[in-house]
Amino acid sequence: MKILVTGGAGFIGSHIVEALVRRGHRVRVIDNFFSGHRGNLAAVKADVEILRGDCADPAAARRSVRGIEAVFHEGAIPSVARSVAEPLRCHRANGTATLTMLLAARDAGVRRFIYASSSSVYGDTPTLPKRETMEPRPLSPYAAEKLSGEHYLRIFHRLFGLETLSLRYFNIFGPRQDPSSPYSGVISRFTTALLAGQTPVIYGDGQQSRDFTYVGNVVDANLRALTARGLDGEPVNVAAGRRVVLRALLSALARELGRPDEARHEPARAGDVKHSLADVSRARRLLGYRPRWDLEGGLKKTTAWYRESHRLRDRRSG
Numbered sequence: 150m151k152i153l154v155t156g157g158a159g160f161i162g163s164h165i166v167e168a169l170v171r172r173g174h175r176v177r178v179i180d181n182f183f184s185g186h187r188g189n190l191a192a193v194k195a196d197v198e199i200l201r202g203d204c205a206d207p208a209a210a211r212r213s214v215r216g217i218e219a220v221f222h223e224g225a226i227p228s229v230a231r232s233v234a235e236p237l238r239c240h241r242a243n244g245t246a247t248l249t250m251l252l253a254a255r256d257a258g259v260r261r262f263i264y265a266s267s268s269s270v271y272g273d274t275p276t277l278p279k280r281e282t283m284e285p286r287p288l289s290p291y292a293a294e295k296l297s298g299e300h301y302l303r304i305f306h307r308l309f310g311l312e313t314l315s316l317r318y319f320n321i322f323g324p325r326q327d328p329s330s331p332y333s334g335v336i337s338r339f340t341t342a343l344l345a346g347q348t349p350v351i352y353g354d355g356q357q358s359r360d361f362t363y364v365g366n367v368v369d370a371n372l373r374a375l376t377a378r379g380l381d382g383e384p385v386n387v388a389a390g391r392r393v394v395l396r397a398l399l400s401a402l403a404r405e406l407g408r409p410d411e412a413r414h415e416p417a418r419a420g421d422v423k424h425s426l427a428d429v430s431r432a433r434r435l436l437g438y439r440p441r442w443d444l445e446g447g448l449k450k451t452t453a454w455y456r457e458s459h460r461l462r463d464r465r466s467g
């Protein structure tokens with residue numbers, strides 16, 4: 150199949166691209182390299198067509214979907230904190246870009262459109278685990294943008310027959326997650342701080358909890374979404390289905406890396422939710438999804454990758 154991955158040079162997108170190439174699909178990537186890197190696609194660069202372009206630009210979007218049968222829309226600025234600081238910029242990357250890609254896909258006769266949504270759409274309602282039938286309560290511009298994307302996907306399914314599916318990712322981690330941004334995933338930030346001999350920063354009391362999900366599970370859910378029957382335009386949780394307290398996560402990482410188990414606390418960040426945990430039974434029913442990677446297995450893979458990139462960086466600068 151000929152498949153487009155938007156944001157394919159980013160963390161999650163590049164894992165999806167690799168998996169698609171391994172299965173023999175023809176893959177095109179569109180990325181504006183806002184946070185993605187060509188290096189993330191190094192292993193498959195001979196097999197992938199890479200377009201530099203912005204998904205919010207209609208001409209670039211039209212070019213990217215030419216001859217494409219399915220789209221994985223991963224391109225975004227995936228940061229709650231950044232969306233609080235720069236809402237208009239993030240709205241363009243997360244909201245406008247999604248609608249622009251949907252219009253281009255519809256006009257080009259794309260059959261299926263799979264969208265990277267986010268657990269942040271649930272907001273801070275106390276009920277756990279989060280089920281797709283609950284009313285979303287976005288607490289940040291980022292969450293509102295992701296939710297508007299879900300609505301557009303449902304509408305494009307109903308109005309135009311595009312086969313759409315929104316996958317609500319819950320705190321994804323794994324190799325290649327960029328730790329350089331203060332907004333990036335907590336596992337990458339903790340790991341790189343520990344490897345550099347620094348004390349990791351926890352925002353708030355550390356008792357917040359998350360359903361940390363290894364990127365291999367996300368790839369698996371996306372591959373299943375490519376062929377699943379009965380997509381109805383409604384969203385699906387993608388997670389491990391297990392809740393881990395942040396402070397305990399830091400202890401596990403410190404143990405794994407043989408570093409001191411210490412944290413520096415800073416004030417909680419605006420827009421962050423306190424607890425998050427998914428019910429993944431709809432993903433099981435619709436996609437046959439079961440988390441294949443648990444936290445421990447994922448952490449081992451991830452710390453090994455960060456250790457290796459830390460060692461290479463040390464060698465280059467030494």
Ligand SMILES: NC(=O)c1ccc[n+]([C@@H]2O[C@H](COP(=O)([O-])OP(=O)(O)OC[C@H]3O[C@@H](n4cnc5c(N)ncnc54)[C@H](O)[C@@H]3O)[C@@H](O)[C@H]2O)c1
Binds near residue numbers: 202223321
């Ligand atoms: N990482 C997580 O825990 C998580 C959780 C929930 C949802 N998501 C969603 O998953 C997707 C991928 O996230 P990620 O963690 O891989 O982030 P990432 O920043 O590594 O990847 C995003 C990619 O999109 C590209 N991009 C940004 N704006 C673009 C635009 N306008 N046009 C073209 N390319 C653009 C970036 O350059 C980057 O390569 C995002 O949609 C994000 O909202 C991620």
